[in-house]
Amino acid sequence: MSDQLSIPPDGRPYHDQPQxxxxxxxxxxxxxxxxxxxxxxFLVLTSFxxxxxxxxxxxxxxxxxxRGQPPIxxxxxxxxxxxGGAITFAYPEPHDxxxxxxxxxxxxxxxxxxxxxxxCAVTPEIEKNCLHCPCHHGYFDLATGAPTAGPPRRPxxxxxxxxxxxxxxxxxxxxxx
Amino acid sequence: xxxxxxxxDPNRCIGCQSCVAACSECDTHRGVSMIHLQYVDRxxxxxxxxxVCMHCDSPTCAEVCPADAIKRTDDGVVQTARKxxxxxxxxxxxxxPFGVPKMxxxxxxxxxxxxxxxxxxxxxxxxxxxxxxxxxxxxxTREEIEHQRPQxxxxxxxxxxxxxxxxxxxxxxxRNKPVQHIDVTSAMNDEPIGIEDPFE
Numbered sequence: 278m279s280d281q282l283s284i285p286p287d288g289r290p291y292h293d294q295p296q297x298x299x300x301x302x303x304x305x306x307x308x309x310x311x312x313x314x315x316x317x318x319f320l321v322l323t324s325f326x327x328x329x330x331x332x333x334x335x336x337x338x339x340x341x342x343x344r345g346q347p348p349i350x351x352x353x354x355x356x357x358x359x360x361g362g363a364i365t366f367a368y369p370e371p372h373d374x375x376x377x378x379x380x381x382x383x384x385x386x387x388x389x390x391x392x393x394x395x396x397c398a399v400t401p402e403i404e405k406n407c408l409h410c411p412c413h414h415g416y417f418d419l420a421t422g423a424p425t426a427g428p429p430r431r432p433x434x435x436x437x438x439x440x441x442x443x444x445x446x447x448x449x450x451x452x453x454x
Numbered sequence: 455x456x457x458x459x460x461x462x463d464p465n466r467c468i469g470c471q472s473c474v475a476a477c478s479e480c481d482t483h484r485g486v487s488m489i490h491l492q493y494v495d496r497x498x499x500x501x502x503x504x505x506v507c508m509h510c511d512s513p514t515c516a517e518v519c520p521a522d523a524i525k526r527t528d529d530g531v532v533q534t535a536r537k538x539x540x541x542x543x544x545x546x547x548x549x550x551p552f553g554v555p556k557m558x559x560x561x562x563x564x565x566x567x568x569x570x571x572x573x574x575x576x577x578x579x580x581x582x583x584x585x586x587x588x589x590x591x592x593x594x595t596r597e598e599i600e601h602q603r604p605q606x607x608x609x610x611x612x613x614x615x616x617x618x619x620x621x622x623x624x625x626x627x628x629r630n631k632p633v634q635h636i637d638v639t640s641a642m643n644d645e646p647i648g649i650e651d652p653f654e
Contacts, residue, residue, distance in 0.1 A: 283526050284512045286617070303516040305525040305533070 346449040352377055352387075355443050363401045365390065368436055368447045375436050376401060376408075377445070378419060385445060387436035388422045394429040408433070422453075460569060460583065461599050461608055462504060463626035466590035467491075469502035473582035473591055480570065480581055483534075486558060488567040489582050504591055506582065507532060507554045507567035508612075509622035515546035515555050515566070524564075530622045531571055535564040551614040569623075599626075609633055615640070 283303040285294055302308050347369030358364055363378040377387040378401045388408065390398045397412035407425065408417040415427030422433040437449040471491055478487040490505040513532045516524035523539035524546060526532045535546070535555075542562040546555040555566040570580035574593075578584075583593035592599060599608065608624035613635035627633055 282511075282528060282530060283516070284620075286512050286514075286517060301522045303513060303524070303526050305527045308522075308525050 349439070349446050349448045352438075352445045352447055355440065355445060358385075358445075361403050363403070366447070369450065374398065375447070377436075377438075378403060380419065385438050385440070386419060386422070387438055387447065388417070388433040389436065389450070391433075392429055393424070393431040393433060394427070399433065457595050458574075458579075458593055459596060459599075459608075460506070460509075460580065460623040461592040461594075461626055462506065462623060463590050463592065463603070463606065464494075464501075464503040465626070466588040467502045467504055468588050468590070469493075469500060470587060472585045472587060473504055476581040476585040477567075480572075482572060483565060486565060488534075488565060490553070490556070504582065504586075505552065505554060506580075506591070506623065507569065508552050508619075509569060511620045511622070514549045514551060514617075514619075515564075518545040518549040520545060527571070527575075529575070531569050531574070532566070533568045533571065534566050537561075537563055540564055551612070551617070551619060605629055613637060 285291070285298060291298070350368060352366045352368070353364055358377065358379045360379055360382055363376055365374055365376050367373055368375050374390040375387055376390045376399065377385060379385055380403065388399070392399050392410035392412065392415055394410065394413060394415050397410050399408040399410045399415075399417060401407075401419065402409050403419065406419045408419055408422070410416075410427065410429065413428045415429040416425045417423065417429065417433050418425050422435050424430060424432060432453045435451040435453065436447050437451060439446045439448045469491065473489045474487045474491050477489045478485055480488075488506075492503050492505055493499075494501045494503055509526075509530055509532050511530070513524065513526055516526060516532065519535070520543060521535075521539045521541045523535040523541075524532065525536065540563050542557060542559070542564070544557050544564075546564055546566075547557050555564045557563075558565045570578070570582075574580055579593040580591075583591040586592070589602075596608070599606075603626065605628065606626040607629040609627050610621045610624045612619045612621065612625075615637060
């Protein structure tokens with residue numbers, strides 16, 4: 278761009294200047310300038326990024342369905358969990374933190390501990406019958422995992438449970454929309 | 455086409471601080487003065503110099519800005535750093551040969567004189583020039599200033615070491631004497647003048 282006003286310190290003309298001087302012009306009009314071609318390039322690349330994102334999401338959904346349910350894994354002995362108490366465990370992968378709450382002698386609920394808003398760890402508040410996320414004060418119903426207050430809009434993924442021979446097992450993950 | 459220019463005549467400055475007060479009344483930066491009224495050599499003289507941005511043709515502040523925040527308008531006015539871009543690194547503060555940019559730490563923003571761009575771009579005088587009672591700050595055409603001050607001539611070229619700086623703002627110097635360029639960077643190593651300890 279030769280119509281820049283500011284004179285470079287070496288005094289040489291603009292076509293002898295390095296490229297960065299054109300990329301980062303001192304003059305306001307050149308700095309504000311968005312060429313039609315640049316704008317079109319931006320639009321095309323942004324749309325392309327959206328298309329790639331959609332394909333990636335579709336692929337993820339497909340592979341998740343193909344994967345099926347994760348293997349059955351023991352969590353704890355029944356008498357290790359007091360009534361009204363809770364323990365944390367990892368299921369199905371070592372970094373997928375989950376929480377198991379014994380609400381009554383024969384009633385167990387387990388959810389992923391990741392808040393569906395921004396993945397903070399939820400903590401059970403059994404006397405209030407809810408799970409609380411301290412980050413933005415999201416609340417989930419303890420019986421169903423459905424969001425009841427705060428920013429989360431999706432229920433917590435529920436861990437399917439099974440009791441066999443005095444121990445409690447995780448048998449699958451139910452992701453709900 | 456507006457052909458008014460800014461003329462600084464430090465000889466006429468009486469240190470009344472009117473320009474500082476007027477500058478800080480501006481709505482675009484209320485409470486913060488962009489003009490600095492500086493003493494030349496406080497222990498021996500009460501002479502003051504108003505320092506406004508000289509609006510260089512090759513703005514050193516913008517040259518050294520790593521964040522691409524300092525911009526010059528097409529009529530040659532160098533603006534305050536852009537708030538979304540300024541990273542408060544102080545490069546411009548250190549680099550400016552005239553000592554104009556100042557870091558406003560509470561806003562993390564370099565703020566400097568923009569020749570009252572809201573006023574001068576629509577034909578008004580800058581705040582400081584409109585209030586200066588002694589004409590040390592003058593905003594008008596070259597014909598006006600030559601008519602009013604026949605003893606003086608405007609200079610807009612300055613020497614800093616090997617760097618020659620041409621500016622949009624003019625400094626008034628005596629007409630009948632050759633223009634002296636003081637090499638400020640080499641003079642920095644000289645003994646300071648006038649600062650004899652009065653208690654010795």
